[in-house]
Amino acid sequence: MPLAKERQTPMRIPDYESHPLAAGVKIHAGALVVLDAGLAKPGYTATGLVSLGRAERTVDNTAGAAGDARVEVLRKRTFLFANLEADPVALADVGKTCFVVDDETVAKTDGTGTRSPAGRVAAVDPSGVWVDF
Known part of the structure; x- marks a missing residue:
C-alpha cells in the first residue's frame, strides 16, 4: 500500500554486519570471517564458505551453543x-x-x-x- 504520510524508514549500514557464531568457536579481532551454513567462523580451508570481511572484536563462543554469541564484521573494505x-x-x-x-x-x-x-x-x-x- 502506498504511503499516506511520512515515515522513518528503517535502515542498515551495509559496511557492518552482525552474525551468529557457530558453537565452540572463538574469532579474534582482525580475523577473516566466513559463514558456514549461516554461522560465523574464523576463516579456514574448506569449500562452500562465504567470506564476509574482518572481525571488529574478539568474540569467544567456545563454551556456547550455535548462535549464543554474535560477531560484528566490517565489509566493503x-x-x-x-x-x-x-x-x-x-x-x-x-x-x-x-x-x-x-x-x-x-x-x-x-x-x-x-x-x-x-x-x-x-x-x-x-x-x-x-x-x-
Missing part, C-alpha cells in the same frame, strides 16, 4: 592478509580472486578444489595481500 608461501598471490593476480587458507592467510588458487574464495586481490606487497570484500 580492503584488508591486508598474509600470503601463503606455498601458493603465493602475485602482482599478476591483482583483480583476480584469492582463496581462504585460514583466518589470516590467503592463497592464489583453490588448492585443487579445497578452498573457498576470499575476495578480489586489490594489491600485493611485501606485507601481504590486500583483499577487497
Whole structure:
C-alpha cells in the first residue's frame, strides 16, 4: 500500500554486519570471517564458505551453543592478509580472486578444489595481500 504520510524508514549500514557464531568457536579481532551454513567462523580451508570481511572484536563462543554469541564484521573494505608461501598471490593476480587458507592467510588458487574464495586481490606487497570484500 502506498504511503499516506511520512515515515522513518528503517535502515542498515551495509559496511557492518552482525552474525551468529557457530558453537565452540572463538574469532579474534582482525580475523577473516566466513559463514558456514549461516554461522560465523574464523576463516579456514574448506569449500562452500562465504567470506564476509574482518572481525571488529574478539568474540569467544567456545563454551556456547550455535548462535549464543554474535560477531560484528566490517565489509566493503580492503584488508591486508598474509600470503601463503606455498601458493603465493602475485602482482599478476591483482583483480583476480584469492582463496581462504585460514583466518589470516590467503592463497592464489583453490588448492585443487579445497578452498573457498576470499575476495578480489586489490594489491600485493611485501606485507601481504590486500583483499577487497
